[in-house]
Amino acid sequence: MGQRRTAGYGIDGASARHSPADRTLVITLTCRRPSPDKLVAQIMSSPWILIQLPLGSYGKIAVNDQDTQLLTQLRIGDEIN
Numbered sequence: 001m002g003q004r005r006t007a008g009y010g011i012d013g014a015s016a017r018h019s020p021a022d023r024t025l026v027i028t029l030t031c032r033r034p035s036p037d038k039l040v041a042q043i044m045s046s047p048w049i050l051i052q053l054p055l056g057s058y059g060k061i062a063v064n065d066q067d068t069q070l071l072t073q074l075r076i077g078d079e080i081n
Contacts, residue, residue: 007041008034011049023059027051031065 010032017026029049034040062073 003044003046005042005044006034007043007045008032008038009045010047014049014051016051016054018054018056018058020056023057025053025056025058025061027053027061027063028068029063029065029071 011029012032013030015028017028018024019026031047058076060073060075063071065071
């Protein structure tokens with residue numbers, strides 16, 4: 001989810017699905033965002049979640065939100081910056 005400029009953001013849960021055919025692990029996050037009509041604290045926040053991945057031989061890991069919007073992806077063997 002990355003760094004946010006206000007409170008009210010969070011990650012409420014995650015699920016993972018492995019597609020052996022194309023060696024892809026798809027992680028779906030349930031993200032929480034503040035309602036546009038709510039007052040929120042002006043503070044830097046960095047929502048995060050720790051998940052245990054199922055064992056598998058992955059070529060790619062994709063992370064989506066609950067609306068299936070791609071947040072990020074990583075091809076195994078890519079350098080992480």
